[in-house]
Amino acid sequence: MRFDTKIAVLLRDDLLTWQRLNVTAFLVSGLGTVVPEVVGEPYEDAGDVRYLPMFRQPVLIFAGGKELLTAAHSRAIGRGLPVAVFTSDLFTTGHxxxxxxxxxxxxxxxxxxxxxxxxxxxxxxxxxMKGAVMHP
Incomplete structure (x- = not known):
């Protein structure tokens, strides 16, 4: 299925693996609260156990250098798109x-x-996301 919208995450290409995973989780966590239409219905298994809903469409993960990230951020802000950011300072904060x-x-x-x-x-x-590559 092809969606008219896209959810994309851009990560700096010099992050450690644990940082990439952590940053991605934090970045997408707020999207459904601001754009509720991106979230589907709750899941349920054959044993009637209910699970939380998830995004209704794929999340595409990209990588790029610091300059590319800065440029992409400017383009997103300039277009008025909903944006979440994670800065290097957030690796040292506690809450x-x-x-x-x-x-x-x-x-x-x-x-x-x-x-x-x-x-x-x-x-x-x-x-x-122009210039970014799909995350390996």
């Missing part, structure tokens, strides 16, 4: 309030981005 404070303390153009997630019309997200 949500500290995370928000760390991002708040840095001007937009000076954020040391290690990852971002974006959602929007397929063509717009493709333009944001």
């Amino acid at each position: 949500d309030a500290d995370n928000r404070a760390a991002v708040r303390a840095v001007p937009t153009e000076a954020l040391d981005l290690v990852g971002m997630a974006v959602y929007g019309p397929r063509n717009a997200v493709d333009k944001v």
Whole structure:
């Protein structure tokens, strides 16, 4: 099935494996609360055990260098797309309030981005991710 929209995560290509997984989980965690139509119905197995709903479409994971991440962030903001960011400072914080404070303390153009997630019309997200490669 081809969707008219796209969920994409862009990770800096110098992250350790555990960092890539952690950053991806954090980045996509808020999307369903802001864009509820991306979340499908709850799951249920044959034993009537219910499970949480998940995204109704694939999440595409890309990788790129620091400069590419900065450019993609600017393109996403410029297009008014919903964006989540993860900065290098968040690896040293211990909880949500500290995370928000760390991002708040840095001007937009000076954020040391290690990852971002974006959602929007397929063509717009493709333009944001221009130059990124699919994560290996």
